[in-house]
Amino acid sequence: MKTLMKTLMSNYNTNIRPVQDQTSAVNAYVDFMLLSMQDFDEVEEKLSIVAGMGITWNDANMVWDPSLFDNITKVFFSYKDVWVPDLVLSNPYDAISSFGEDWQRIAYTNDGTALWQTGNVMHTKCSVDVRFYPFDSQTCTISLYPWGYRYTEVMLHTVSDRIQTSQYSDGGSWELLSTSTKSFVNFVWSSVEFTLTFKRKPTYVIVNVILPIVFLGLLNVLVFVIPQESGERVSYAITVLLAVSVFLTIIGDNLPKTSETMAFMSYFLVFDLAFSALITLLTVLNLKLYHNQDNANNKVPIVLRSIAKLLKCCDSKVKPSDMDAVSKDDEKPKISKKILVQCPSVPDENSVVCSEESITWKHASEGVDKVSFLTFMFLKLVNIAWFFTATVSNTA
Known part of the structure; x- marks a missing residue:
């Protein structure tokens, strides 16, 4: 063995490419094996994986006759x-460095075939598309090329059209969907590209982010059901508004700042925040309506009177004390000679006919509550349906 190694290294020069004809390229074949995903930082657009590579080529200076050296092959x-x-990443996340360590060994067979088994943690840059977050999938490419050699000097090839994943351990928040490989040659060097496609596991985000946001949005609409006299309306609306703002901050901290497209979830939260702000504003203004004083110089606007009349006649009773057209001299209330609009149905004898002139500020406030509840509930449901349709359709 010592004689063989001494003979092989006697005239060996590491600075000369191992081919007899120096005008020919060294053909190196790269077999890529994915072991695990260490980290995928969407904010920094950084992919960290643990991978191994088997690189083979033919070294013309490492050929011997086994029969002359005790049949050593x-x-x-x-x-x-x-x-x-010297292989380096063409898309590194931080500094450029070559693969290989001093403790590693290169195996040679007697026909000159060299096998270099190397591996390390690779940190690469990966462009992230979060439009469909958290139902998104990401595709990252790891590109290797020989440092200092043109494609006419060292030519890289892939062994198969897919990455080896037999030893891959799936886990964390990402699932490996597919892999592919490709050899590539440009005007300067040759390279090999290994493409990985990962799909996010959305369960955590659904349970801890999306469902609370949906529930908060629907609960916010219930502010119009709280009695005006309770005094809790404004505090309730502001509390929900602050909660939505917190969720918007959490999502913003977990999405990349340099993405070319925004996540649909960001739009969903912005709409939800806008609805919450409008609900809070409308709650304050409606309290002003409810506590307004009824007098001849402060009449209810005709629009509010029309809304309140329509809603009040259809589902509630109008008390005689609330109507300025009722005569108190008789045992039973009488309706004035003003233009009246009769309710579609009269539940009992205590119900009376209502008119726009009999609507008070309290009636107007109640009408605004009912219209606001129905309107914002509809808008919330439309926003939720749009978000799930836009994001889940990506998984089809």
Whole structure:
């Protein structure tokens, strides 16, 4: 063994490409094996994986006749003592560095075939598309090329059209969907590209973010059901508004700042925040209506009177004390000679006919509550349906 190694290294030069004809390229074949995903930071657009590679090429200076050396067909040399293609990432996240360590060994067979098994944690830059968050999938490409060599000097090839994943351990918040490989040549160098497609596991986001937001949005509409006299309306509306703002901040901190497209969830939260702000504003203004004083110089606007009349006649009783057209001299109330609009149905003898002139500020406030409840409930449901339709359709 010592004689063989001494013979092979006697005239070996690590600075000379291992081919007899220096005008020919060294063909290196890369077999990529994915072991695990260490981290995927969407905010920093950084992918960290643990991977191994088997790189083979033919070294014309490492050929011998086994019969002359005790039938030895395989030897190992230190990484720093022989020629190896210096491979680097073309899309690194931080500093550019080559693969390989001094403790690694290169295996040679007697026909000159070299096998370099290396591996490390790779940190690469990966553009993120979060439009369909949290039902999104991301595709990242890891590109390798030989540093310092043109494609006419070192040519890289892939062994198969897919990455080896037999040893891959799935876990965390991402699921591996597919892989692919490709050899690529440009005007300067050759490279190999390994493409990984991951799909996010959305359960955590659904349970801890989306469902609370949906419930908060629907609960916010219930502010119009709280009695005006309770005095809790404004505090209730402001509390929900602050809760939606907190969720908007949480989502913003977990999405990339440099994404070309915004997540549909961001629009969903902005709409929800706008609805909550409008509900809070409308709650304050409606309290002003409810506590307004009824007098000849402060009449209810005709629009509010029309809304209140329509809603009040259809589902409630009008008390005689609330109507300015009722005569108190008789045992039973009488309606004045003003133009009256009769209710569609009269539940009992205590119900009376209502008119726009009999609507008070309290009646107007109650009408605004009912219209606001129905309107915002409809808008909330439309917003929720739009979000799920726009995002879940990506998984089809």
